[in-house]
Amino acid sequence: MLQQLKENYFFAVIRGKDEADAVEIARHAILGGIKNIEITFSTPNAERVIHDLRCEFSDDLSVIVGAGTVMSTDLAQKAIGAGAKFLVSPHFSETIQALAGQQEVLYFPGCATATEIVSAQTAGCPIIKLFPGGILGPNFIKDIHGPIPEVNLMPSGGVSVANVLAWKKAGACAVGIGSALASKVAEGGYESVTEIARSFVEAVEGSDDL
Secondary structure, three states, X not given: OHHHHHHHOEEEEEOOOOHHHHHHHHHHHHHOOOOEXXXXXXXXXXXXXXXXXXXXXXXXXXOEEEEEOOOOHHHHHHHHHHOOOEEEEOOOOHHHHHHHHHHOOEEEEEEOOHHHHHHXXXXXXXXXXXXXHHHHOHHHHHHHHOXXXXXOEXXXXXXXXXXXXXXXXXXXXXXXXXXXXXXXXXXXXXXXXXXXXXXXXXXXXXXXXX
């Protein structure tokens, strides 16, 4: 599961206006090549969206559906009950990590300092979300990888088509893409999500060979 998430590389961080909006954004992100789908709990009835997407894409093993903005163990349990395969939060919670470990679900907490990163890593979190990524910047990964080269870091917030390659070159094991994905839905419909998703994927294609 962890390896597949890293191979997929991109996490679509989806905050839908309602259930239908979130499902459509997810579907079109997948069409554009983004297979890690993070349904945030700021989406109404997020657990229902998670459940429906898990059912819809049950035959596609490359599509992995999880939950974001998991702020408590209650929300974590709701997400797990709906079938979420990973949990993401903007902070590090030992109790959420403990629950995730018991339920064999991956937990990716948000961290912004070396102390937080080491605490989360020591607790067993396999990927650390760098949040807010736009403030920390790609060089933060290089600085952390100096003393802690083995830690998996995923920026979220501030990742754009223009800088996603810089994040990858800096050593990001994955990136979270939020509002940018749905930024043109009002004018271009959900097909714009697919186009933007493809532009992110194309921005890093071939970068492993550089």
